[in-house]
Amino acid sequence: MAKVNLGGIEIEVDEDGFIVDPSVWNEKVAQALASTEDVPSMSEEHWKVVKYLRDYYQKYNIAPMIRKMCKDTQVDLKHMYELFPTGPAKGACKIAGLPKPTGCV
Amino acid sequence: MAKVNLGGIEIEVDEDGFIVDPSVWNEKVAQALASTEDVPSMSEEHWKVVKYLRDYYQKYNIAPMIRKMCKDTQVDLKHMYELFPTGPAKGACKIAGLPKPTGCV
């Protein structure tokens, strides 16, 4: 796996650009990841979603289902794609430093 | 339910002669119950079985299956019926002060 410079540190990422070790995540890393996902700058709303994802993951060890995520963050899906043009799974989860979503593709 | 005198105390029993409140059981009660079940006197072997039943019940809250009971006490079924002519369920469990076995009759 490749190492890339994210927010000033060399971090291992997989081919899809997901960070491999969740523990290296910090806000700077998030910001750096955001720029790879068509999110030029992280607004408050972006952070709300990203922090929600992290909290959820830390609590349950899984990423929330999308419907739940929209409900809990009060961001509807359309707007979610505006915030994260590459989508909640690829974009938001990556920025939040979660493991890459698997399964149904 | 009727009260009968078992080992000197008035004890409530059901129609089949099982004591209703397991906590009143003691060895004297057992001896008295034994005499209602064609067991004129309690030998060491009788006690072994009865105590095994009580221990098992106290541990698991259920009576053991007959096969297990024979195995654990090393008393084969034939001999069990010699010891307790009315059988392990009706005889031995009653003497041991367990709730009346239910189900499959």
Place this chain on the structure above:
Amino acid sequence: MESVQAEQRRTDIGPPQYEQFLHPVIKKNYGKWKYHEIVKPGVLVHVAENGDKLYTVRMGSPRLINVDTIRMICDLADKYCDGYLRFTSRHNVEFLLSDLSKVDPLIDAIEANGYPVGGTGKSITNIVHTQGWVHCHTPATDASGIVKAVMDELYDYFKTMTLPAKLRIALACCLNMCGAVHCSDIAILGVHRRPPKILPNLNKLCEIPTTVAACPTGAIAPVVVNGVQTVEVNEEKCMFCGNCYTMCPAMPLANSLNDGVSIWVGGKVSNARHAPMFSKLAIPYLPNNPPRWPEVVNAVKNIVEVYAKDAKKYERLGEWIERIGWPRFFDMTGIEFTKYHIDDYRFAATTFNTSTHFTL
């Protein structure tokens, strides 16, 4: 009272050897029967390879009979059958005789005593049933009473052989289903419809782990209430099977307002033509309406009559439904199809219709 002790106490002798009870013609031709014919309703003749004949006269019985009735039957057997008789797997009486000339007098004598002769061939024979309020502790309905009311109504079907095929009815008074209720052309099944109550002395009467394990849907959980061990029932999960009560007297279900009867159809046991089949739900609930359960009687009669009119020769009830399809069965009988008919238990998915094979 006479001295019982005088008699010898034997054990483990098993039932009497059957040969001593066999009619001489049977003994002679044991295993050598060639064919049989139904002489007329209720009368069979079995013909042996050597030409010997054995006549059987089948008498309907309420199954719950007293010793005087048994003696009456014995009298008839003595008079017409050299004392030989048997009972059938559906609780009818069969008189066995080798003399044709005695058949009709025997029938007359049976009927003079108030019992019918019939039940052979394409008829409705006796209803296999259970104890009900006469003797059991878990019934949701009575057994003998419904059987009597239904058989009164279907009496002619017992005495004739006009149906497309045999039609076998069974009744069980609770979900323990003592009988072949689950594989009957028509089954009458007692059902509870309220969750068990939990009596305060449960901890003294019941093994709690066994009680918890007894519930097929896991509705029962052990709990401690005021320091006393007991159980609680998740009513959402309870489908009133009564198995908890079987294991634990402190969880009664019987309830005069809610207990009742369900009707099932299309089961069979024989391998003739179609493999054995389970009975399927036709009517989820009819009220207990003693002494004559008119709703149940009418429901059974209606099914029998629609079947009798529409089925082809040799077609058992279940085979008929399989041909015409369930939509038409419900249509023709006027029975309502409800969500209760759709299985939601373990094998539910295997009962869904995954085809366009249906009629509209």
Place this chain on the structure above:
Amino acid sequence: MESVQAEQRRTDIGPPQYEQFLHPVIKKNYGKWKYHEIVKPGVLVHVAENGDKLYTVRMGSPRLINVDTIRMICDLADKYCDGYLRFTSRHNVEFLLSDLSKVDPLIDAIEANGYPVGGTGKSITNIVHTQGWVHCHTPATDASGIVKAVMDELYDYFKTMTLPAKLRIALACCLNMCGAVHCSDIAILGVHRRPPKILPNLNKLCEIPTTVAACPTGAIAPVVVNGVQTVEVNEEKCMFCGNCYTMCPAMPLANSLNDGVSIWVGGKVSNARHAPMFSKLAIPYLPNNPPRWPEVVNAVKNIVEVYAKDAKKYERLGEWIERIGWPRFFDMTGIEFTKYHIDDYRFAATTFNTSTHFTL
């Protein structure tokens, strides 16, 4: 590289409206077809109510085709069909034309390019299949390779219509079963046979709760090893479905020694005569033997040939087996019946033989 940005970026436009792709004769007779006939293997004619005719020439395709082949097909379509063509639900190509005189030249041109014409009526048409080693991450076998080897052997059945009925073969390279493998006359299914390994970095790659929930048999439990969260697999309970790997890259199953192929028979999809049926296990395991999987090819061929010889007209493979019974199927094909054939999953009890309906 040319400038991509120049082009407009549109989204959510959906597929092109189909009408623009319909042959004029189709447009004219849309919904007004009266009947069809199979002119000869691979050639259909659909006749409209007004007498208009549309010819279809069906060409076999390996499905994995390159753009030049598509262009070749387009050339043929341009030359013979005014540019109109379609693909079928089983990945064959269909040339659509209104001029009968062009049919044979078209066929010649197709075959000159190395592709066969056929697959209609009582034939073996294309094998529906999946990615295998060409593109997927979970396969237990290759897809295209086996398909090629099998179709080489069954080629004549594609080009003729000599079978009792249609025979549909499908292949899936793992238990995800991308395709109608579970309802095919003959199904070829890649199977793993070793439990997953557990890679050390599991905690970083996988959601442990999701992984645990992914196992149909509950074989996976979360554990902590040397302070690191991971999972363990109860190998007794593992039946190698691979769902854990789908969810968790750190649990690979693929194994060159143990992966292989199973064969299933008797499924169908259409409602014709018999309702749709699942495919049932015929052969639990055959080895992966690339490049030509001779064991698999022979097994399939054997089944086809026994069926072709014995079944009655219109009888699909599953209908034939239902008539002759599974004992004779195993007997006639020489396939061994093992304990693996007896279901032990959720609905197992519904698959047992509860009758004497069998042959010895």
Place this chain on the structure above:
Amino acid sequence: MANETKKSSTPLLDELEKGKWPSFVKEIKKMADKNPRAKDLLGQLELSYTDKVTHWKHGGLVGVRGYGGGVIGRYSDSPDKFPNVAHFHTMRINQPSGWFYTSKALREICDVWEQHGSGLTNMHGSTGDLVLLGTSTDNLEPIFTKLTSKGWDLGGSGSVLRTPSCCAGPARCEFACYDTLKLTYDLTQEFQDLLHRPQFPYKWKFKMSGCPNDCVASVARADMSIIGIWKDDIQVDQQAVREYAKNGVNIQSEICDLCPAKCMSWDGNDLKIVNKWCNKCMHCINALPKALRPGKERGAAILIGAKAPILQGAQMSSVLVPFMKMEPPYKELKDLVEKIWDFWGEYGKNRERIGELIQRVGMGQFLEALELDPKPQMVANPRTNPFIFYEEYFEEEGEEK
């Protein structure tokens, strides 16, 4: 008021004296005149008819000395109102094979029962026992002693071998493919101890039917159903077939068309059967008993596992041994049965029928434990799901495990 006739104390039950079918109420009433137990039963039953619930208390555990089964204890919940049914235990008497009796034998039972019990019976119970309905604990031993002295023994109840039962078989039926009466008697005797003294996880029922008509409904309600079948060709008397045809039987539509194996054909003269496809369903033989008979090489199919719905839904028995010769001393059968009981005793949970255990461990595992070969006859169809527990695999090094 003066004209008021005496009011019946059982107005509801009286309704069931009406109608043509013989009345169980009459049976009870007749006995009630001379037997106080029968009288109180009537009263309590009327009460049940009034308030629509049973008035029997839960359970009851009584028996005779040395036996763990055979008696169903029963107590009234209203002993004050109905003191004569305060106890009302049932005794299950093991019926003779095929329910054949002589009047003499029956009278002896009647006499004992009239003296010591309610005088009411079930002829018979669903399992097959001759059921004596209603007596008190103190009468159990006297009844038992008297009946055994006449040659009768108790049947089963509880977690025991239940009273085996069988169809009329070779005694009265031309279709019997083995001697159901003899086998029933033999097994009952052989396993007496298991019948009287609970040592199984739950009940076990044997039912023997002489042919696939299954006149004792064994497939629906026996843990082991032993059903007579044949192996060779159906015996056909073509002349007799023609007779039937002449007498109006439509051989094509009533016989050939209904054959589930579609293996029969009729050309107006000869009835042809492709016996290798025959399902042994009995239909053609049933319909033309003068012309057709089962083959000569006879035995039985052994099916396993039927039971009522509790705990996880009803089951029918399913094929375990497609064909077994069925001749004394029935060694093959008994060996098999004992193996199964061992397995069940070892692995069965409390109140787990064998059919449930097989589902739990899987038929394949069960067969392996019994050392029986899997046979396609055992299944309606092979598995449809791909969740196969393959047992052998290669180790990385290439060695078989």
Place this chain on the structure above:
Amino acid sequence: MANETKKSSTPLLDELEKGKWPSFVKEIKKMADKNPRAKDLLGQLELSYTDKVTHWKHGGLVGVRGYGGGVIGRYSDSPDKFPNVAHFHTMRINQPSGWFYTSKALREICDVWEQHGSGLTNMHGSTGDLVLLGTSTDNLEPIFTKLTSKGWDLGGSGSVLRTPSCCAGPARCEFACYDTLKLTYDLTQEFQDLLHRPQFPYKWKFKMSGCPNDCVASVARADMSIIGIWKDDIQVDQQAVREYAKNGVNIQSEICDLCPAKCMSWDGNDLKIVNKWCNKCMHCINALPKALRPGKERGAAILIGAKAPILQGAQMSSVLVPFMKMEPPYKELKDLVEKIWDFWGEYGKNRERIGELIQRVGMGQFLEALELDPKPQMVANPRTNPFIFYEEYFEEEGEEK
């Protein structure tokens, strides 16, 4: 040594160039000559043929901007050996209804793909998409932009509405009972957002077949299978039936005897159908297309829940609505579908298909939630177990709860 011919680097795959069936190896090889991705694919595949495992890594999550699906990410596990397939993503292009194309349209796709991808395709994928096999991440946006500009859009992947597909239907088949092409197009357009942006618990597939022959295998692999049927009588042209008979079709044995409803009879002149028993199986119509046609009152049956075996065994779809008119704007259907999606969104677990959810909550509950009436057409047979969750009962006081 001197005579040694050049050794192929793909000796195993070369074997698959032999034989009569068109060879996918040839397809790859031909492309390999000019396309480095195709060349490395060939190399990696040969490696898989050698060591019998895939050389694709797990997963891959790539896509185009604003979409959550439509691209399957794929990476080689041996990028050093096969750098040109280090990335090898698949793009799923939403095919036109019924897979009808013109050569012009196809050529446009080919041109884009040759430039930006491997030049290899699947025509088509099992779900129905036109599958473009193998490109790298940086090409995704360019391809997408070019294709959309030509009128093509991506298909589905992930937890979305998957690309709906349908049979030839009224375009090329006389059996079609509704317009499968139109409905497919309409639903695809209507639910674009759901197709591109995952918001379901798992995948959802629609498949439309014009008649019960089900030529898109919808019953086996669509969460909702929409199968054309008719309500009234089969249209019969007796003269045409006689023609078939004259030409050698045995109407009795090939048609009547095979009718699963046994509702047909043939007297040598007229073919009679008791339509009220007809199962709409299509057999007679299939066999005699010139003579028989579906009835005139047409629509579709809606079946629900098919899926592959993971997690709990494969399912086929089962009847949800026995008959529905199928005409634009398809309001009844769309309302139903949205209700189902709401229910599924609310109660479905992660990766739970609708068919699994229905099993979990029970069909009865599901119907109630949808406010659909239970109908006997929904079941192969009503329940056989007595474990009924009765919902209403009386309180002690006699009041309905």
